[in-house]
Amino acid sequence: MSALVIWESLTGTTRKAADLVAAGLRAAGIETTVSPAARVDLAALSAARLVIVGTWTDGIFVVGQKPGRAARLWSLPFMTGKPAFVFCTYAVDPGHAVQKLAAIVEDRGAEVIGGQAVSRFHVERDCTALVEQVLDAVLPVS
Numbered sequence: 001m002s003a004l005v006i007w008e009s010l011t012g013t014t015r016k017a018a019d020l021v022a023a024g025l026r027a028a029g030i031e032t033t034v035s036p037a038a039r040v041d042l043a044a045l046s047a048a049r050l051v052i053v054g055t056w057t058d059g060i061f062v063v064g065q066k067p068g069r070a071a072r073l074w075s076l077p078f079m080t081g082k083p084a085f086v087f088c089t090y091a092v093d094p095g096h097a098v099q100k101l102a103a104i105v106e107d108r109g110a111e112v113i114g115g116q117a118v119s120r121f122h123v124e125r126d127c128t129a130l131v132e133q134v135l136d137a138v139l140p141v142s
């Protein structure tokens with residue numbers, strides 16, 4: 001089982017979240033690569049059984065929230081048929097940014113299974129919740 005975490009970040013929070021998610025997956029025995037959205041590791045994408053895509057929330061803080069740098073995300077390489085999770089970091093209120101990111105990632109061919117809003121003030125807590133979602137979905141019950 002291998003995974004790829006793709007991130008887009010302006011000031012570093014989402015990059016940190018991507019690294020935390022990757023560390024959590026590795027701790028569960030999943031070989032995980034981390035790539036910026038601008039330079040996706042295509043070999044890792046091809047090998048990945050699971051993709052996680054994260055970006056930041058862009059809006060007017062309480063209205064019009066959408067995934068940050070959406071244009072770049074709409075141009076991500078195709079991930080046809082791969083199960084995926086998405087996350088958006090935010091400061092105040094993510095609105096529907098996570099659902100909008102899910103729609104973009106589905107447009108790239110992935111099958112989005114879940115998503116998580118990650119507060120920039122509680123990055124570890126919310127990334128742990130995301131890792132739990134992923135592990136619940138992909139690890140066989142023993």
Ligand SMILES: Cc1cc2nc3c(=O)[nH]c(=O)nc-3n(C[C@H](O)[C@H](O)[C@H](O)COP(=O)(O)O)c2cc1C
Pocket residue numbers: 008009010011012013014015055056057058059060061062063064065089090091092093094119120
């Ligand atoms: C232009 C801009 C717009 C933002 N709009 C929102 C918003 O509408 N709602 C919100 O909760 N946070 C908003 N934020 C905060 C960021 O989403 C948040 O700080 C995020 O964690 C930053 O991630 P990054 O460090 O990876 O760039 C905005 C930040 C910027 C720079």
